[in-house]
Amino acid sequence: MPSLKLDVRTSTLGSPDLVTFFIKGSAQPAGVPASEFDGAPGSTVLLRDKNQRTLIVGLGEKEKIEPDTIRRSAGAAVKHLLKLGGTDIALDLTAHPEHVAPAVEGALLAGYKFEGFGKDADKKTRGVLTRLQILVKEHELTQARVQARDAEIIASVTNTIRDIGNLPGNMLTPAILAEKAEALAQGRPLTVKIWNERHLKRDGFGGILAVGRGSAHPPRLIVLEYRGGGKRETPLALVGKAVTFDTGGISIKPGAQMDEMKWDKMGGLAVLGILLAAADLKLPLNLVGLIPSAENMPGPDAYRPGDIITTLDGKTIEVLNTDAEGRIILADAIAHARLTYKPSAILEYSTLTGAVVMALGFRRAGLFTSEEKLRDALVVAGKTTGELVWPLPIDDEYKEGTQSEVATVKQIGGREGSACISASFVKTWAEKTPFVHLDIAGTAWTTKPPAHLEGGATGFGVRLTLAALRAGLPV
Ligand code: BES
Ligand code: ZN
Ligand code: ZN
Numbered sequence: 001m002p003s004l005k006l007d008v009r010t011s012t013l014g015s016p017d018l019v020t021f022f023i024k025g026s027a028q029p030a031g032v033p034a035s036e037f038d039g040a041p042g043s044t045v046l047l048r049d050k051n052q053r054t055l056i057v058g059l060g061e062k063e064k065i066e067p068d069t070i071r072r073s074a075g076a077a078v079k080h081l082l083k084l085g086g087t088d089i090a091l092d093l094t095a096h097p098e099h100v101a102p103a104v105e106g107a108l109l110a111g112y113k114f115e116g117f118g119k120d121a122d123k124k125t126r127g128v129l130t131r132l133q134i135l136v137k138e139h140e141l142t143q144a145r146v147q148a149r150d151a152e153i154i155a156s157v158t159n160t161i162r163d164i165g166n167l168p169g170n171m172l173t174p175a176i177l178a179e180k181a182e183a184l185a186q187g188r189p190l191t192v193k194i195w196n197e198r199h200l201k202r203d204g205f206g207g208i209l210a211v212g213r214g215s216a217h218p219p220r221l222i223v224l225e226y227r228g229g230g231k232r233e234t235p236l237a238l239v240g241k242a243v244t245f246d247t248g249g250i251s252i253k254p255g256a257q258m259d260e261m262k263w264d265k266m267g268g269l270a271v272l273g274i275l276l277a278a279a280d281l282k283l284p285l286n287l288v289g290l291i292p293s294a295e296n297m298p299g300p301d302a303y304r305p306g307d308i309i310t311t312l313d314g315k316t317i318e319v320l321n322t323d324a325e326g327r328i329i330l331a332d333a334i335a336h337a338r339l340t341y342k343p344s345a346i347l348e349y350s351t352l353t354g355a356v357v358m359a360l361g362f363r364r365a366g367l368f369t370s371e372e373k374l375r376d377a378l379v380v381a382g383k384t385t386g387e388l389v390w391p392l393p394i395d396d397e398y399k400e401g402t403q404s405e406v407a408t409v410k411q412i413g414g415r416e417g418s419a420c421i422s423a424s425f426v427k428t429w430a431e432k433t434p435f436v437h438l439d440i441a442g443t444a445w446t447t448k449p450p451a452h453l454e455g456g457a458t459g460f461g462v463r464l465t466l467a468a469l470r471a472g473l474p475v
Contacts, residue, residue: 003130004108004111004129004130004131004132005130005131005132006104006131006132006134006148006149006152007131007132007133007134008100008133008134008136008141008144008145008148009133009134009135009136010135010136010137010138010141011135012090012133012135013133014088015051015052015088016088016089016090016131016133017052017053017054017055017081017084017086017088017089017090018052018053018054018055018089018090018092019054019055019056019057019074019077019078019081019089019090019091019092020054020055020056020057020092021056021057021059021070021073021074021091021092021093021095021096022037022039022056022057022058022059023039023059023060023061023062023065024038024039024040024058024059024060024061024062025039025061025062026039029045029047029056031047032045032047032056037056037058038058039058039059039060040058040060041058041059041060041069041072041073042057042058042072042073042076042451042452043057043058044056044057044058044076044077044080046080046084053081053084053086055077055080055081057073057074057076057077058073059073066383066384067099067101067102067384067385067386068102068383068384068385068386070096070099070102070103070106071102071103071105071106071109071386071452072106072386072450072451072452073106073452074091074102074103074104074105074106074107074110074452075106075107075109075110075451075452075453076110076451076452077089077091077107078106078107078110078111078129078452079110079451079452079453079454080451081127082110082111082126082127082128082129083125083126083127084127085126085127086127086129087127087128087129087130087131088130088131088133089107089129089131089132089133090132090133090134090135091103091104091107091132091133091134091135092135093134093135093136093144094135094136094137097136097137097140097143097144100134100136100143100144100147100148100151101147101148101150101151102151103134103151104132104134104147104148104151104152104155105151105154105155105463106452107129107132108129108132108151108152108155108156108159109155109158109159109452109453109459110452110453110454111128111129111132111159112159112162112163112454113126113454114162114163114166114454114456114457134148150281153277153280153281154277154281154462154463154466157273157276157277157280157462158273158277158459158462158463159459160184160273160276161269161270161272161273161276161457161459161462162456162457162458162459163457164177164180164269164272165263165265165266165269165444165445165456165457165459166456166457167262168245168259168262169244169245169261169262169295172244172262172265173217173244173295174212174217174218174219174220174242174244174293174294174295175196175217175218175220177220177222177242177244177265177268177291177293178194178220178222178293181194181222181224181272181291182194184272184276185224185276188276188279188280189226189227189228189279190224190225190226190275190276190279191224191225192222192223192224192225193222193223193225194220194221194222194223195220195221195222195223196218196220197209197212197218197219199221200219200220200221203312204310204312205221205292205311205312205332205336206309206310206311206312206332207292207309207311207312207317207328207329207330207331207332208221208292208294208328208329208332208333210303210307210309210319210328211243211249211294211296211303211322211325211328211329212294212295213299213301213302213303214249214250214295214296214297214298214299214301214302214303214322215294215295215296215297215299216297216299217244217295219292219293219294219295219329220292220293220294221290221291221292221293221332221333221336222242222268222272222289222290222291222292222293223288223289223290223291223336224271224272224275224288224289224291225286225287225288225289226275226278226279226283226286226287226288226289227286228278228279228282228283228284228285228286228287229284229285229286230286233285233286234286234341234342234343234344235285235286235287235288235341235343235344236285236286236287236288236343236344236345236347236469236473236475237287237288237289237290237337237338237341237343237345237346237347238271238274238275238287238288238289238290238346238347238348238349238465239271239289239290239291239292239330239333239334239337239346239347239348239349240267240268240269240270240271240272240289240290240291240348240349240350240461241264241265241267241268241292241326241329241330241348241349241350241351241352242265242267242268242269242291242292242293242294243261243264243265243293243294243295243296243325243326243329243351244262244264244265244293244294244295245261245262245264245295245296245297246261246264246296246323246325246326247261247296247297247298248296248322248323249296249297249298249302249303249322249323249325250298250302250303250304250305250322251305251321251322251323252298252323253323260445260447263351263444263445263457264296264326264351265293266349266351266440266444266445266457266458266459266460266461267326267348267349267350267351267352267438267440267444267461268291268292268293268349269457269459270349270440270444270459270460270461270462270465271289271290271291271349271461272289272291273459273461273462274287274289274461274462274465274466274469275287275289277462277466278466278469281466281470283469283470285469288337288341288343290333290334290336290337291333292329292330292332292333293329294325294329296322296323296325298322302322303319303322304319304322305319305320305321305322306318306319306320307319308406308407309328311328311331311332311335311429312331312332312335312336312339313335313338313339313429315331315335315408315409315428315429316407316408316409317331317407317408317409317410317411318404318406318407318409318410318411319411320410320411320412321411321412324411324412324422326350326351326352327352327411327422327425327426328411330348330350330426330429331426331428331429332429334346334348334426334429334430334435335429337433338429338430338431338433342433343433344434344475345371345374345433345434345435345436345473345475346430346433346434346435346436347436347438347465348426348435348436348437348438349438349440349461350426350437350438350439350440350441351439351440351441351444352419352422352423352426352437352439352441353418353419353422353439353441354441355415355418355419355422356392356419356439356441356442357441357442359392359419360390360392360442361442362442362443362446362448363388363442363443364382364388364389364390364442364443365387365388365389365390365438365439365440365442365443365460365461366389366390366392366419366423366437366438366439367379367389367390367391367392367436367437367438368391368392368393368394368420368423368427368436368437368438368439369391369394369434369435369436369437370394370395370435371434371435371436373474374434374436374473374474374475375391375436377468377471377473377474378436378438378464378468379391380468380471381464381465381467381468381471382464384467385463385464385467386463387443387460387461387463387464389438389464392419392420392423393420394420394423394424394427394437395424396424398413398417398420398421398423398424399421399424399425399428400413401413401414401421402421402424402425408428409425409428411425412425413425419439422439423437423439434475438461440460440461443458443460444457444458444460444461445457445458446458
């Protein structure tokens with residue numbers, strides 16, 4: 001990714017493209033009829049003056065402006081200007097100094113596009129953001145610089161994991177993901193432990209091994225530790241599914257859109273992003289991130305329907321559909337989190353079910369937890385970051401369909417309520433530890449990008465969790 005210079009100033013430097021924010025109902029900009037521009041959120045009008053372009057972007061009505069309104073409008077403006085070849089952009093926030101953080105986030109997130117591997121494909125259609133100027137009044141400078149720096153940390157980590165997330169299955173195997181995690185941890189206050197196939201066998205990670213055995217690219221378990229809190233403070237555990245490609249295995253998926261299953265690793269990448277950003281922001285808490293990673297392939301040694309597998313803590317699973325692989329690798333990782341770290345809570349992120357997309361669509365992730373305070377904190381963090389979550393039930397009644405005659409549990413229940421059944425299944429390995437499951441199957445990537453983002457991996461979960469942690473997650 002090209003490097004970017006972020007400048008918080010009182011006036012523009014050089015001749016950047018200028019973005020101004022417009023509140024619906026304020027005095028109409030000179031020369032722009034109301035019929036062309038009414039200030040609706042994200043709507044834009046471009047003014048040209050000799051050597052300066054000014055893009056006015058709408059924020060909607062004053063009473064309805066939230067941080068996410070600014071984030072999206074700033075993002076839409078930046079995306080618009082980059083399409084016109086812009087590279088140096090100034091956001092005029094003199095009237096909105098309290099919104100520096102979301103504006104910077106929105107601009108930097110909109111500035112990211114997966115470069116791909118075509119011959120100069122990107123450069124022809126779009127400028128690359130090399131300088132972002134944030135304009136505020138003199139007395140706001142100090143505060144604005146702190147806000148801008150934190151927002152830059154969060155956005156740049158998010159873009160880093162989007163960039164890894166957008167790599168296809170042939171370029172990002174579990175081993176390569178582990179190497180990337182190690183490289184990113186270098187120079188940060190993070191420790192990394194990697195389990196390769198031999199270590200996974202030695203320690204009894206039967207779930208991760210079962211899912212990975214159909215592939216020529218063996219599985220890994222990646223564990224990152226961040227200790228920003230007190231020595232004796234119990235850590236919070238974050239667990240993320242990183243299936244580098246999900247063919248469905250022996251219960252193979254249909255061909256249409258199967259390519260999208262390269263994004264079946266985004267839960268794991270969200271966890272990596274949260275750890276990286278927590279370290280960069282020096283958050284005063286202890287975190288452990290666990291990322292089980294496997295490629296789900298059919299093959300001569302692949303696991304099969306009917307198999308009984310033994311997970312790390314001895315619980316057995318009767319496999320019935322090899323496409324429900326996420327819950328199996330998560331079982332091992334959650335058991336490891338519980339047994340090794342005795343965490344205050346376990347937050348788990350996964351592109352777990354197609355069913356949650358049927359229930360909620362693409363704007364909201366499914367939030368499954370019995371912990372009311374955690375639930376409320378995450379709902380609030382969702383609203384401030386725009387990474388929306390919606391509570392769905394995880395009661396024990398959903399376990400009724402997964403009783404097995406031959407194992408501790410059956411891997412799947414019926415089709416009805418299957419997002420909830422899957423959540424309850426995964427929770428089994430957390431036992432009594434407070435547990436949150438976020439099903440990000442609908443939100444982890446987008447193939448129909450909105451005005452403020454490019455398509456591909458979204459990094460969903462990183463900003464949500466950091467906002468919740470910074471507000472003091474009640475665990
Ligand atoms: N990775 C998929 C879930 C998924 C599907 C995410 C579509 C995003 C878009 C997961 O491994 C899976 O295949 N789940 C199955 C479970 C079923 C076999 C019980 C599903 O949702 O169909
Ligand atoms: Zn699957
Ligand atoms: Zn999957």
